[in-house]
Amino acid sequence: MTLPQPAPALSVAIIRDDAEAIEVARRIAAEFKPGAAERDRDRRLPHEELDAFSRSGLWGISVPREYGGAGVSRVTLARVIAIISAADASLGQIPQNHFYALEVLRVNGSKAQQRRLFAAALAGQRFGNALAEIGTRTANDRNTRLIREGAGYRINGRKFYCTGALYADRVPTLVVAEDGHQYLAFVPRNAPGLTVIDDWSGFGQRTTGSGSVVFENVPVRTEDLVSFQAAFERPTTVGPFAQILHAAIDAGIARAAYEDALEFVRTRSRPWIDSGLDKASDDPLTIQEFGRLAIRLHAAEAILDRAGRLLDAATAQPDTDSVAAASIGVAEARALTTEVSLAAGSKLFELSGTRASLAEHNLDRHWRNARVHTLHDPVRWKYHAVGNFYLNDKLPPRRGTI
Known part of the structure; x- marks a missing residue:
């Protein structure tokens, strides 16, 4: 199954340690803060700011050192997110699920998946999310299905609260296979049948782009599937x-x-x-x-x-x-x-x-x-x-x- 690949990544810095991560976070937070009130008031989506954020190298700081990242401590990662959120809370939230997807990858991904997707993150690719759904009995219930087709799979379903998907190169998606097993599918943003809808109307966190993602027979390769539920077993x-x-x-x-x-x-x-x-x-x-x-x-x-x-x-x-x-x-x-x-x-x-x-x-x-x-x-x-x-x-x- 041949699928479109994510757009070419940005040219990004590689952060080497915790101290550098904090220093860079403080520097770009100072750049983000002056326009935060205006972006919120006008709901101006922060495309330029996110590109600067990506180029800074901060989106790759949780990548383990054996894969070329800084492998920063969880203390440092939380401080970085807090620093950015103090400057602009929406910009602080947008990479949350990027880091979450990388953690699922670290815990449950194969070595080949880790090499490929960690490298993509270090190269500047942004991972969004399509995890939650509305209209289910509880927040943990999922209706989005993964159906086998030949050597690969297709995804059908609809997600909401998809923070970061609007700005992403890949949209990690929580899907349920025919046997009931839950996977995180690292779907390319430009995959046919995938539609991101900017319909987030919350009165806060207004520029997170936390709207809908629709999957209509979206193809996904086997190598882009990482077990999700095994992380909780x-x-x-x-x-x-x-x-x-x-x-x-x-x-x-x-x-x-x-x-x-x-x-x-x-x-x-x-x-x-x-x-x-x-x-x-x-x-x-x-x-x-x-x-x-x-x-x-x-x-x-x-x-x-x-x-x-x-x-x-x-x-x-x-x-x-x-x-x-x-x-x-x-x-x-x-x-x-x-x-x-x-x-x-x-x-x-x-x-x-x-x-x-x-x-x-x-x-x-x-x-x-x-x-x-x-x-x-x-x-x-x-x-x-x-x-x-x-x-x-x-x-x-x-x-x-x-």
Whole structure:
């Protein structure tokens, strides 16, 4: 079966270690930040910014060193995503499923698949996603089918919440084979019968392109199929890996809202009349609230690092105990980053005053981004998983939603 191949990749840098990854992330975040409010307000899709992001080499930093990548720690990867998300939360989320697909490949791919697809990622190819579906009984149910045809297969189905697919060279797609086995199919973006629809209308994360992908007899080669469900039939890091990236996005959103609140109160806000002060930044009640918010933000960032260290340990030696510890550590991080991102987005207006709500500032994007992104999976179930682990020694479920 001869299929179209992804478009030629961009010319990209190769990042060699963790320190360089952080340095590059900070540099390009500074480039992305000035236009973030305008991109969100106008829903201007960030094609140019994504090309710069790809050329930076950051999309290849999770590729293992034996395949030519930096193989950065999970701590570093989460920090990179948080740094980019603080500059532009949509840009921070778009590569989330790219890294997720690479993790599934690392855990379940054959050596030949790893050599080929890791090389593609290092060369600048972007992997999107077509995982979730709407209209199913639960978020984990899938109707998209993989049907054998000759030496290859065809895919039929419809996906939604396909973050990154609009910008991708390949669209890793969760499919169910005729025997019920679930695979991740690394489908070329230009494969016949594959249609990406820009119908994402969420009020937050507006430029992620998280819309629909339709598959109508889309051909896929056997060598582009990697077992998905096998990652959850034994202890692996795939589930907590996905979740720590979500936590990092929320941490970045919280950091952005917090820093914009500081700047607004320092430079634009007026003190409340009863304070008798000349500057809003001298108001003791405002100072106290910033203190509370700073502590919660710093705690969330610290527990994100802790989750990364637990995930690094599980990556090095995956077993029931290490993967469970990583999953719980990441669930704790997701709980705190969820809450502080929402709190920071709300406190920004409470402490800055009515002027901060003017449309020209577009400061509401932080709360909108946090509210939409934190709906990915409910934080109330994070607390349940954590409590059940510590109180009743119940291991968390092995899936990508805990």
